Amino acid sequence: MTPRARPGRPRGRPLRLAAAIATLGVAFLACRGAPSIELVPNPGPYDALAAGDFAELRRAREHMERDEFDGARASLARLRALYPNNLAVASMLQDVEIEARIAARAEGTSGTARAAVSRAVLEEERRRWRNAAEEEPSAARLVLAARLEDDVPAALHLLDRALQADPDCIWAHYGRAHFLALRGDWEGARDSLDRALVLDPGHLPARRLEASLLARVGDPLEATAALRAWIRAARGDPRLAPERVLGAEVDLAVLLLEARRPDEALDVLERMEARSAEPVRDWTAMAAGEQGRGEPLAALRLARRAEEASPGDPLPIVQQALIHELWLEDLPAAAGAWERILDAEPTAGDLGGELLRLRARIALERIEQELAARAAAAVAEAPR
Numbered sequence: 001m002t003p004r005a006r007p008g009r010p011r012g013r014p015l016r017l018a019a020a021i022a023t024l025g026v027a028f029l030a031c032r033g034a035p036s037i038e039l040v041p042n043p044g045p046y047d048a049l050a051a052g053d054f055a056e057l058r059r060a061r062e063h064m065e066r067d068e069f070d071g072a073r074a075s076l077a078r079l080r081a082l083y084p085n086n087l088a089v090a091s092m093l094q095d096v097e098i099e100a101r102i103a104a105r106a107e108g109t110s111g112t113a114r115a116a117v118s119r120a121v122l123e124e125e126r127r128r129w130r131n132a133a134e135e136e137p138s139a140a141r142l143v144l145a146a147r148l149e150d151d152v153p154a155a156l157h158l159l160d161r162a163l164q165a166d167p168d169c170i171w172a173h174y175g176r177a178h179f180l181a182l183r184g185d186w187e188g189a190r191d192s193l194d195r196a197l198v199l200d201p202g203h204l205p206a207r208r209l210e211a212s213l214l215a216r217v218g219d220p221l222e223a224t225a226a227l228r229a230w231i232r233a234a235r236g237d238p239r240l241a242p243e244r245v246l247g248a249e250v251d252l253a254v255l256l257l258e259a260r261r262p263d264e265a266l267d268v269l270e271r272m273e274a275r276s277a278e279p280v281r282d283w284t285a286m287a288a289g290e291q292g293r294g295e296p297l298a299a300l301r302l303a304r305r306a307e308e309a310s311p312g313d314p315l316p317i318v319q320q321a322l323i324h325e326l327w328l329e330d331l332p333a334a335a336g337a338w339e340r341i342l343d344a345e346p347t348a349g350d351l352g353g354e355l356l357r358l359r360a361r362i363a364l365e366r367i368e369q370e371l372a373a374r375a376a377a378a379v380a381e382a383p384r
Contacts, residue, residue: 025211038201039230041202041209042200042201042202044170045086046086047086056079059073064092064095065242067379072092072096073096081108087144090144091147094144102121105117139171139172140167142161142162146159146172146179147175147237152353169202171205173195176188176189177190181213193210204233204237204380214226217253219257220259247352254322257322265326266326314341317341321337321363322334332371333368338364
């Protein structure tokens with residue numbers, strides 16, 4: 001839920017699925033032994049947008065992908081005037097304003113200086129949005145202030161106040177689920193997420209969190225089904241940055257690999273199509289294209305270029321780990337990539353990063369077991 005500047009550039013499990021089937025409008029169909037999920041959206045006042053206005057939202061997303069902040073702000077401001085409580089629009093506008101400020105103040109800087117600018121701007125924006133919420137404590141303003149918080153108790157306090165203002169504010173329930181999960185309160189996160197999904201079974205931010213929670217403490221089949229459904233629904237939606245879909249595709253491949261379904265993991269990686277104007281995402285998408293053409297060494301070179309372009313970004317490192325393990329069968333190199341994920345400094349408030357670290361530990365255990373099995377087999381087959 002919390003936006004943060006992207007590294008290297010100046011910007012910004014089990015849920016009660018039985019109950020969900022009955023009450024959340026989610027259809028499960030048998031498919032190769034795993035559930036197939038169809039999301040049925042029911043947007044309320046904090047998400048509803050007339051079909052004709054999606055073109056304006058798409059223009060805003062295109063401007064954002066090209067770092068055209070003025071154009072993005074203009075499109076989003078028009079939509080905000082029409083839909084003052086739409087938190088999908090408001091959060092995009094909030095991100096654009098923060099990214100524009102970081103870009104302006106960080107111009108000509110790099111590395112540590114740029115990161116310091118990002119931290120300073122985010123802290124200023126936290127105070128500004130918190131003050132705005134105090135002056136006019138509407139549910140929408142309180143949620144927008146909470147999404148900038150990196151302090152879990154402070155964020156939960158703001159979200160509780162948002163729910164006092166409107167108990168049906170879906171973004172407040174979703175936000176509580178996010179921050180409770182960060183705190184490790186999985187039961188509380190499940191409860192808040194269930195309440196969000198009762199309000200709108202197709203709410204994409206909540207469904208993405210659901211897939212993450214299922215991957216953390218749920219059944220692997222349910223987790224992969226939830227993530228597949230989210231990717232289908234999210235692809236091309238202008239409310240979501242393309243790199244979020246790209247990241248979800250890589251997450252799905254990792255989950256499938258953990259479930260000992262390498263052929264399906266390969267299939268997911270080979271079908272990755274996401275593109276953006278961001279160089280690191282282009283390199284990872286191009287690497288996926290080379291994978292699809294059966295060129296793992298070319299894919300590996302591109303994934304390494306992506307890591308060089310943005311050293312703090314975990315996505316190209318995960319991609320290298322998968323290429324080493326699935327295509328090249330180089331388990332020590334795959335382990336080295338996963339270890340780089342664990343060695344990276346964790347970011348406060350980043351639930352996705354914490355879950356990725358868990359995936360890295362699971363991968364390293366799996367590789368260690370496989371290497372031990374290979375060593376044992378080699379000893380058994382050695383001439384005596």
